[in-house]
Amino acid sequence: MHAEGLRTKCILPAKRRRNTVSAPTIQANRMEVSPKVLKQMRLSRGLTAQMAAKSVRVALRTWQSYEAESRQSFRPIPAGRLELFCTKHDLPYPPTRQDGTMPKQNARIISLLSGTGGSGKTSISLELGRVFALEGNKTLVITNGTGVVPERFTFDNPSILSELNVQLHPTETRELRDDLIRKKVLDSTGQIQVAGVERFIAAGDLQRLQSKECAEAQLEGLAGEFEVIVLDDSVELDMALALSDLVMIVFDSQHWGAYLCAQAGFGGILKKNWEPNGLPQIRSLLVNVDTNEKADWGIHNRLPDFGPPAFHTVLTNAHRGARAEVGHAYTPDAKYNLLMDSAPTSLAAFEYRSLAREIKRELSKLKRAEQQ
Known part of the structure; x- marks a missing residue:
């Protein structure tokens, strides 16, 4: 064989390996917030x-x-x-649940919503607030009930505030003003642009804006003073989800319209945002149930289609009978007792205590989820 035909394999001496320690893998620090x-x-x-x-x-x-x-x-x-x-935005980093959040203290906030008026939402809020207060919790009820006068109640706990006197979140007045500007009720400087019938129609929104601008109390501050806050309010569902630990959607069993209105008003938001184990908790509550009428349970059977599960406790129409037995004198100087005080052994009072126990169980689940 010719020498030039030989193909030799050149083997280079292996490089001496240095005794080095591999650098640890550095992972990006992911700071996740809910x-x-x-x-x-x-x-x-x-x-x-x-x-x-x-x-x-x-x-x-x-x-x-x-x-x-x-x-x-x-x-x-x-x-x-x-x-x-x-x-x-001058917030601490990394953020914690107590820093930069709203509410930022230990208060648990329970919101009640309904698709229509007249479902008894305000009465339920007051009675539940009284149950929590009697158990030793410093409680506040924030209500939009027009007939609720705090001075007429015989107790100091829960405290009662009108929703018009509380700024629920810092952007509330700005959003109200922007909405009135979009409706051309106000101009960009805040001056009223409408008169006559149009001004009469917008009077409620204008009064709400003025009240909120003058409100001395803020929910963020109140959350540091109280342990339980019951919010009987007309806020939108997405805002209630941002403010609350538990959202209760109230259905009047006597009115199919309440179910249909809730489905139309809340269904889209729930379909997009609600998850069975998500935060905050969302529950349905059936009220004004006549146990002798099978028709009442038609709405109860439809609640699973709505999405969020219903409380096992339902509020029957027993509270009407209990109030009739106790009787209330609606005079300017009359004092008003809730059923938890005036009829503590009634079926209605038992139902409110049962509902409060379920609420506490849901809040306990929430606390465990936060700790994980």
């Missing part, structure tokens, strides 16, 4: 979602995905953008 906490942080600084998105240089839809309650839509905010958001 959608509810992030939304509370934003509201605590009076920011709209658009303003928050602009401050961290993302699209509005991206920010909305950070606050989305639905698992399909939710995307955790990256640690860098969260730190930027906290730095720009």
